[in-house]
Amino acid sequence: MKKKKAYNVAVVGAKGAVGHEMIRILEERKFPVKEFRLFGSARSAGQTVKFRGENYTIRELKFCKEEFKGIDIILSSPGASISKKFAPFALEAGAVIVDNTSAFRMDPKVPLVVPEINGKEIKKHRGIIANPNCSAIIMLMAVAPLHKKNRVRRLICSTYQSVSGAGAKAMEELKDQTAEYLKQWNVPDSEKKLTKKVFSHQIAFNLFSHNASIEENGYNGEELKMIAESRKILGDSKMRMTTTCIRVPVFRAHSETIYLEFEKKMSVEEARAILGKAPGVKLVDDRKTNYFPMPIEASGKDNVLVGRIREDLSAKNSLALFVAGDQLRKGAALNAVQIAEVLIA
Amino acid sequence: MKKKKAYNVAVVGAKGAVGHEMIRILEERKFPVKEFRLFGSARSAGQTVKFRGENYTIRELKFCKEEFKGIDIILSSPGASISKKFAPFALEAGAVIVDNTSAFRMDPKVPLVVPEINGKEIKKHRGIIANPNCSAIIMLMAVAPLHKKNRVRRLICSTYQSVSGAGAKAMEELKDQTAEYLKQWNVPDSEKKLTKKVFSHQIAFNLFSHNASIEENGYNGEELKMIAESRKILGDSKMRMTTTCIRVPVFRAHSETIYLEFEKKMSVEEARAILGKAPGVKLVDDRKTNYFPMPIEASGKDNVLVGRIREDLSAKNSLALFVAGDQLRKGAALNAVQIAEVLIA
Numbered sequence: 001m002k003k004k005k006a007y008n009v010a011v012v013g014a015k016g017a018v019g020h021e022m023i024r025i026l027e028e029r030k031f032p033v034k035e036f037r038l039f040g041s042a043r044s045a046g047q048t049v050k051f052r053g054e055n056y057t058i059r060e061l062k063f064c065k066e067e068f069k070g071i072d073i074i075l076s077s078p079g080a081s082i083s084k085k086f087a088p089f090a091l092e093a094g095a096v097i098v099d100n101t102s103a104f105r106m107d108p109k110v111p112l113v114v115p116e117i118n119g120k121e122i123k124k125h126r127g128i129i130a131n132p133n134c135s136a137i138i139m140l141m142a143v144a145p146l147h148k149k150n151r152v153r154r155l156i157c158s159t160y161q162s163v164s165g166a167g168a169k170a171m172e173e174l175k176d177q178t179a180e181y182l183k184q185w186n187v188p189d190s191e192k193k194l195t196k197k198v199f200s201h202q203i204a205f206n207l208f209s210h211n212a213s214i215e216e217n218g219y220n221g222e223e224l225k226m227i228a229e230s231r232k233i234l235g236d237s238k239m240r241m242t243t244t245c246i247r248v249p250v251f252r253a254h255s256e257t258i259y260l261e262f263e264k265k266m267s268v269e270e271a272r273a274i275l276g277k278a279p280g281v282k283l284v285d286d287r288k289t290n291y292f293p294m295p296i297e298a299s300g301k302d303n304v305l306v307g308r309i310r311e312d313l314s315a316k317n318s319l320a321l322f323v324a325g326d327q328l329r330k331g332a333a334l335n336a337v338q339i340a341e342v343l344i345a
Numbered sequence: 346m347k348k349k350k351a352y353n354v355a356v357v358g359a360k361g362a363v364g365h366e367m368i369r370i371l372e373e374r375k376f377p378v379k380e381f382r383l384f385g386s387a388r389s390a391g392q393t394v395k396f397r398g399e400n401y402t403i404r405e406l407k408f409c410k411e412e413f414k415g416i417d418i419i420l421s422s423p424g425a426s427i428s429k430k431f432a433p434f435a436l437e438a439g440a441v442i443v444d445n446t447s448a449f450r451m452d453p454k455v456p457l458v459v460p461e462i463n464g465k466e467i468k469k470h471r472g473i474i475a476n477p478n479c480s481a482i483i484m485l486m487a488v489a490p491l492h493k494k495n496r497v498r499r500l501i502c503s504t505y506q507s508v509s510g511a512g513a514k515a516m517e518e519l520k521d522q523t524a525e526y527l528k529q530w531n532v533p534d535s536e537k538k539l540t541k542k543v544f545s546h547q548i549a550f551n552l553f554s555h556n557a558s559i560e561e562n563g564y565n566g567e568e569l570k571m572i573a574e575s576r577k578i579l580g581d582s583k584m585r586m587t588t589t590c591i592r593v594p595v596f597r598a599h600s601e602t603i604y605l606e607f608e609k610k611m612s613v614e615e616a617r618a619i620l621g622k623a624p625g626v627k628l629v630d631d632r633k634t635n636y637f638p639m640p641i642e643a644s645g646k647d648n649v650l651v652g653r654i655r656e657d658l659s660a661k662n663s664l665a666l667f668v669a670g671d672q673l674r675k676g677a678a679l680n681a682v683q684i685a686e687v688l689i690a
Contacts (some may be wrong), residue, residue, distance in 0.1 A: 134395045154659050156501040158602040160591065174550075175527065182524055189641060205519075205595055207505055209667060214632040218613065218655025227658065240659040242666060245601040246505065249594050250550055257503040258588040269669065287526055287559040296534060298550045308554055310563025313572065314499050314585040320588060322554060329630055 001072065001096060001343050006034035010095070011069045011080035011206075014058050014085065015044035015166040016329060017101055021333035023051055024077045031303060032344070037071060041078075061086060068093035073343065075336050076100060091127040096343060098336045105229055112232050115338045116280045117144040122342045129339050132311060133225040134157050134331030135245065138154040138205040138254050140233055141330065142323045143303040145278035146260065146271055147234060150297035157226065157243040161210065162295060163203060164252040164327045170198040171251055177204040178249070203249050210245035220245060253295035262317045268309050271319055275306050280330065285309055293324035304330055346417065346441060346688050351379035352526070353478040354685075355416045357431065358423035359403050362513040363445055366678035367420045368396055374682060377689070380417060386423075406431060413438035418688065420681050421445060421594035435493060436472040441688060443681045445476040450574055455571035455686050457577050460683040461625045462489040467687045474684050476571040477578060480504050480590065480677030483576055483599050486649040487668045487677065490623035491616055492579060499606035500538055502571065502588040506555065507640060508548060509597040509672045523549040523594070524593065548594050550643055555590035565590060598640035600669040602653075607662045620651050625675065630654055649675055 001007075004300055004302070013019040019040075026033060036051055038058045044330065045060035061067070068074065068090040076083055078102035084103045091097070104110040111121035112130045114137050122129055132140075146152065163170040177194050179270075183205040184192045194202055201208045212221030222245040231237050247257075276283050284293045285307035293305035304325035312318035324329055346352075358364040361535065364385075371378060381396055383403045390405035406412070406427070413419065413435040421428055422445035429448045436442070449455040456466035457475045459482050463673035467474055478486075484502055491497065498555050508515040526549040529537045539547055546553045557566030566574075567590040569680050592598075605611075621628050629638045638650035649670035657663035670676055 005359070021366040037514055156604055156657075156659060160505065160593065178523060179527055180526070182520065185520070189644065201639060202564070202641055206639055207593060207595060207600060208639045209635065211635060214635060216660070218632060219658070220635075223440070242604065242657045242659040242665060244653065244665060246602070246667070248505065249550060250552060255552060255591070257591070258500055259587065273621070285608060290545070290554065290559060290565075292554040294546060295545055295554045296552055299534065306564070308589065311585045312501075313562070313564070314501060314587040320587060320589060322591070335585060 006032040007072040007344060008035035008070050010035045010037040010039060010068065010074045011339065012061060013040035014049055015040045015047065016077055017171065017328055018077040018332040020168070021328040022077065023049060023330070025333050025337045027052055027097060027260050027339070031337060031340065035070065039107055044282055063089055065089045065092045066097050071095040071234055073098065073340050075333065075340065085337050089130060093098055095149055095237050096125065097128045098339045099128060099129060100130035100135070100332055100336055102225060103273060104128050105130040105132060106232065111337055112229060114140055114233055114335060115120045115342055116141065118235070122339060131339065132330065133222070133223065134165055134327045135171070135254055135256065136226045136229045136233070137163060137324060137331050137335055138304055138325035139226065139256050139258060140230055141256065141262065141280055141325065142275065142306045142321055144234060145274050145281070146266065149274055150266045152239060152260050152261040153263055154240040156259040157209055158257045159243065159245045160248045160255040161245060162250040162252050162254055163247065165254070166198055166211065167228045173198045174203050174249055174251065177202065180314040203247065207246055207248045210247055250295045251299065252326060252328055253324050254327045255293065255300035255322065256294050256319060258321045258323065259312050260319050260321070265317045266319060268311060268319065269321045273275050275309070280304060293322055297322050300329070300330060302334055351377040351382045352380070352417040352689060353380040353415050354378045354470040354674065355384060355413065355419045357406060357419055359383035359394055360385045360392065361422055362516065362673055363422040363677045365513070366673040367521055367681060368394060368464065370674070370678050370682045372397055376682060376685065380415065391512055405586060408434055410434045410437045413440050417442040418443065419683050420685065422677065432473060438549065439560065441470065442473045442474055443684045445677055447478070447570060449473050450477060451577065456683055457574060459485055459578055459680060460687055461486065463578055463580070464687050465484045466690045467684060476641055476681045477574045478678065478682065479510055479565070480492065480506060480567065480572045480599055480673045481571045481578070481603065482668035482676050483668060483681055484571065484601055484603060486625055486670065487580060487651045487666055489601065490619050490626070491611065494619055496608040497584060497605050498608055501604040503586065503596070504590045504592045504675065505600040506590060507595040507599055507631055507672050509598050510599070511543055511556065518543045519548050519594055522547065526550060537658040547649055548592065550594060552591055552593045555592055557675040574688065586615035595640045596670060598643035598669050599672045600638065600640050603666045603668060604657050605664050605666070606660055610662050611664060613656060613664065616654050620654070625649060626651055629654065638667055640669050643669040643671050645674070646671055647674060647679055
């Protein structure tokens with residue numbers, strides 16, 4: 001991207017949970033923004049959003065080149081079908097898109113990037129850079145530094161995913177449904193009246209298999225994204241992987257248990273040393289005080305927390321870990337802004 | 346045990362979450378109780394408990410033979426140190442103890458029993474039968490029927506454990522702390538005042554590594570119990586196992602992701618057929634409607650729910666599952682009463 005003092009930046013999906021966070025992070029990290037343009041659905045059009053003390057009005061996203069005229073960088077998180085639809089016009093207008101949806105992630109011509117891991121892929125872009133799935137980013141922040149040193153040949157991951165991954169309305173649902181549940185404390189569970197709008201199952205004091213639809217092989221969309229995207233980001237199409245994605249009643253940070261089988265032995269001490277120096281990772285691994293990663297401590301933070309580093313007792317050359325990372329930040333908005341920072345560097 | 350029309354039964358730890366459930370289940374399953382004697386701590390002594398419409402007063406547990414005179418069966422769940430202390434007196438008095446604590450589980454002379462799996466061990470008892478760890482029972486209800494058909498050589502389990510495992514006070518803490526959290530919705534998280542009595546970490550809208558203390562090898566007590574007890578129950582000391590135990594904000598059913606590597610190939614259809622017929626197991630595995638085991642649906646039920654049965658994409662001859670089971674029932678009180686039923690059969 002041509003070096004400038006400041007850039008014309010657009011956010012598509014400005015009213016969503018991730019869009020909101022993108023705006024906050026652009027501000028926080030003092031991204032050099034000249035013109036700032038916000039797009040949203042017809043429903044959010046007309047609403048205003050504060051950015052650096054000024055109010056910006058959200059425009060309804062229209063599918064034509066003129067909408068993006070003069071824009072250098074688009075941070076987008078509207079939903080995959082919308083991204084597919086507006087992208088050709090934005091590209092025609094000369095903008096570079098950092099897209100947080102699944103629309104382009106597996107396109108071989110589109111770099112899929114976690115800057116700390118494969119940031120050098122960014123320069124190969126042809127107008128679109130894809131931001132990976134949140135659960136994949138959070139997992140790979142811990143896995144990639146180890147894998148770089150000693151190849152991971154098998155990876156098993158079980159997630160504890162917060163509701164923010166399903167959007168701002170899902171976060172409201174967890175809050176409101178929990179309050180409803182407590183108000184009806186003395187009503188038998190089967191007779192409690194709980195409002196379900198986003199999730200088809202109760203989320204208050206419950207958990208369930210991720211709401212993405214199930215494919216032929218029994219895996220849901222989220223699990224398959226984690227597998228395919230991780231292989232692409234690590235550039236290792238042969239890594240053997242399985243995942244189970246579970247939604248838990250937590251607001252905005254995902255946690256994950258991870259079991260890794262390496263090519264050669266990797267000691268706990270070595271893993272701890274590597275992760276202790278890895279950018280974007282914070283070790284939280286105090287066995288004495290039973291202090292390990294927790295979603296409430298990852299929330300609102302940039303670093304992915306890693307702990308419970310220990311030998312996997314079930315296999316040779318294997319380790320087990322537990323991680324927690326903010327789904328909206330490193331899992332989405334922060335990673336996208338970091339990509340934009342590399343673009344203008 | 347000598348065949349009788351009805352038995353003199355004692356419950357030790359009658360005021361605890363498990364003790365309460367034991368009493369309910371004895372009633373529900375019409376266990377032939379003649380005399381009914383309840384023991385508790387000094388704190389709960391004097392309180393009354395209803396059983397079959399009659400009030401029974403809890404006595405303070407005293408460590409002498411006379412306390413257990415005439416008792417045939419003791420269902421006990423007071424805490425391991427208390428069980429160790431009262432057991433010799435109860436045995437001297439001629440009672441048989443079904444103990445839900447960890448006190449005797451790994452004693453080679455004590456059968457460790459899940460009736461559906463190794464019920465035949467019960468008759469080998471010398472006065473004590475141990476009830477296994479709740480997470481182990483719930484996991485094994487799904488694993489054992491498959492293992493019987495085709496040996497499991499490697500097992501990886503990540504738990505999503507409800508708070509009931511930490512007792513009735515932990516359930517109150519989840520409820521009260523959640524209400525506190527919602528009342529302080531607009532207060533920044535770091536400034537919210539939340540009452541912590543049972544857990545040292547916030548449990549409302551959070552999760553954390555199990556509160557059992559961490560051993561030399563980095564595993565916590567709960568994880569090591571799951572491994573050691575599973576091997577004993579399955580009679581397979583060589584099964585390679587690892588687990589990660591995580592506490593989640595759910596009231597009373599534990600969920601678990603389980604990855605199994607078999608000696609030979611086991612198809613999804615075969616596993617489903619085996620589990621569909623396994624006693625104490627209910628298949629909840631509807632891919633089309635995304636309907637799988639959930640803790641709220643396992644709560645208050647006898648069966649362990651099993652679903653998400655699919656190939657583990659990361660290894661040959663492997664399957665992945667997701668289970669949910671009531672921690673207080675099959676994970677504890679129900680299993681203990683089932684053992685007592687075998688004793689008198």
